[in-house]
């Protein structure tokens with residue numbers, strides 16, 4: 001069934017766990033994530049990143065995501081990840097997404113907070129929840145914030161939450177988007193402080209590739225949503241490569257896609273087990 005982000009965050013709060021948010025820019029990743037959550041009987045968040053638009057236009061993949069959420073046997077929140085443009089966010093809401101992230105983290109505080117406030121006001125009037133970000137993650141993927149990470153200032157985070165009325169906060173404390181070149185070092189006291197001052201469910205971006213111990217400790221400190229994608233997507237590539245190497249005469253793409261889906265599902269299940277404590 002399709003649910004709001006708030007409902008999923010309330011579940012995470014109650015169970016002292018985190019819920020995985022997986023990007024699903026292909027039907028294979030969408031099936032992999034939903035069937036993984038159903039098999040483990042855990043709620044899940046499926047998300048579409050604005051940055052994936054060239055490969056998976058929102059108007060094409062969005063309706064599939066909403067339908068998959070409605071048909072699922074577990075609670076599913078349909079979320080827009082890193083929305084940077086108001087029109088794009090509005091379109092996701094029109095398509096039936098139950099939650100949106102506005103990412104104004106590259107902007108000055110006043111502009112980020114003013115934009116986030118307007119979007120929150122708009123979304124809340126339509127019963128859609130909002131995640132926003134303050135501070136910046138190091139990133140190698142999208143060309144943003146190429147100057148490296150700006151860790152979230154807990155006091156500024158408190159002000160941001162009060163100024164904007166958001167429902168979940170993405171914070172920067174040592175994770176990075178993409179594949180890690182070295183083991184990330186997370187600033188746990190910072191997560192605790194942000195949590196204490198804001199009282200909101202916190203979101204870990206760049207969540208795939210973090211060790212199980214660090215996931216658990218982050219959850220203890222107040223992380224309730226973990227964005228997970230790169231490592232799952234890479235598992236799909238590894239499985240597809242292996243199938244081609246073992247079957248040089250492979251003809252049908254659907255066989256390749258199915259193999260990748262199976263590998264992504266296994267990886268998503270591994271992550272969900274750690275996040276949910278199941």
Ligand SMILES: [Zn+2]
Nearest residue numbers: 082205206227
């Ligand atoms: Zn992110």
